[in-house]
Amino acid sequence: LAKTTQPISMDSYEGQEVNITCSHNNIATNDYITWYQQFPSQGPRFIIQGYKTKVTNEVASLFIPADRKSSTLSLPRVSLSDTAVYYCLVGVNAGGTSYGKLTFGQGTILTVHP
Amino acid sequence: DAEITQSPRHKITETGRQVTLACHQTWNHNNMFWYRQDLGHGLRLIHYSYGVQDTNKGEVSDGYSVSRSNTEDLPLTLESAASSQTSVYFCASSEGTFSEQFFGPGTRLTVL
Numbered sequence: 022l023a024k025t026t027q028p029i030s031m032d033s034y035e036g037q038e039v040n041i042t043c044s045h046n047n048i049a050t051n052d053y054i055t056w057y058q059q060f061p062s063q064g065p066r067f068i069i070q071g072y073k074t075k076v077t078n079e080v081a082s083l084f085i086p087a088d089r090k091s092s093t094l095s096l097p098r099v100s101l102s103d104t105a106v107y108y109c110l111v112g113v114n115a116g117g118t119s120y121g122k123l124t125f126g127q128g129t130i131l132t133v134h135p
Numbered sequence: 136d137a138e139i140t141q142s143p144r145h146k147i148t149e150t151g152r153q154v155t156l157a158c159h160q161t162w163n164h165n166n167m168f169w170y171r172q173d174l175g176h177g178l179r180l181i182h183y184s185y186g187v188q189d190t191n192k193g194e195v196s197d198g199y200s201v202s203r204s205n206t207e208d209l210p211l212t213l214e215s216a217a218s219s220q221t222s223v224y225f226c227a228s229s230e231g232t233f234s235e236q237f238f239g240p241g242t243r244l245t246v247l
Contacts, residue, residue, distance in 0.1 A: 055235070064225045064238025065178065108177065125170070125178035 025109045030130040039096045041129050043109030046090050054085060054092045057108045059128070065108060069094070096131075104133045137162040141226050141239040149247055154213040156242050158226030166229040167209040168236065169193075169201060171222040178225065184209055216246045 026044040033039045045054070053072055057065040069076055071083040071092070082095040096103060106128040139160040148154050160167065165186045170178040170193075180193030182201040190201050198220060200212045213220055223243050227236040 062241070064227070064241055065236075066238065067235035070235065127175070127177045 025111055025126045027107075027109050027126060027129045029127065030132070032132050032134065033099055034134050035100055036098050039099050039103075039131060039133075041094045041096075041107055041109075041131070042091055043094070044091045045109070045111045048089050048111050053112045054083065054089075055110045055112060056081070056083065056094045057110065057125075059106045059108065065125075068107075099131075099133045101133050101135065104131060106130050139226060139228055139237050139239040141224075141242050143242060144240065145243050145245075147245045147247065148216050150216060150218060152216050154216050154244065156211045156213075156224055156226075156244070158209050158211065158239060159207055160226075160228040160237070160239075161207065162228060162230070162237065163206055164228035164230050164237075165206065166231075166234075166236075167203070168227040168229075169199070169209065169211045170225045170227065171195065171220075172225060172241075173222050181211065181224075182209075213244075216244075218246050220244065221246045 027041060053070055055070040056068045058068050059065040069078055069081045069083045071085050073085050073089060076083045084093040108125050108128040110125060142157045168183040169181040171181055172178045179195045181195055181199050182190060182193055184190050184203040187203050187206060190203055198213060200214060201209055203209055221244060223241050225241050226239040229236045
């Protein structure tokens with residue numbers, strides 16, 4: 022399984038752009054990169070997923086360089102409600118019965134200050 | 136609206152007792168997962184299922200079992216609860232191979 026490394030914590034202020042980078046040096050060819058958000062006392066919630074280059078949705082952007090050994094989650098103009106833990110995950114390559122199995126690391130605790 | 140529910144939300148039990156945590160989803164997803172979350176470990180996969188009658192072990196499966204008799208439910212059983220199994224348990228489901236996983240609200244289990 023591809024292991025991910027991300028900062029343990031980050032601080033930001035309301036209105037700023039936040040970029041959280043995740044390293045996944047041994048990502049496999051068919052692995053996807055997925056980010057989840059988790060608020061206290063809740064289950065994780067899907068934010069965004071990508072394979073290469075850039076993906077954007079209504080809440081975030083995901084930048085993936087050509088070598089795919091890292092990825093950056095970008096949150097534009099954060100608010101206090103974006104304070105949460107953010108997980109970077111790399112999906113197991115499809116094949117046999119191992120597809121879709123996600124490995125969560127410890128995540129990045131993002132604290133947004135007024 | 137489709138959803139995924141877990142019950143009970145909180146449970147206190149004693150060492151050695153058998154405990155079953157329920158997970159029910161109404162999305163008709165084939166894939167279902169059980170995770171536990173502990174401080175300092177993030178979420179760790181316990182068991183997962185890709186369809187009825189299919190179950191697979193995750194990275195921390197010792198002491199746990201699951202069964203999948205229908206699409207909607209994946210109950211998690213602790214055969215003989217241990218204090219080390221005190222944790223928050225999350226159930227999740229997904230539609231396809233790399234589809235997003237939808238998580239339930241969690242069950243906080245305390246084993247005394």
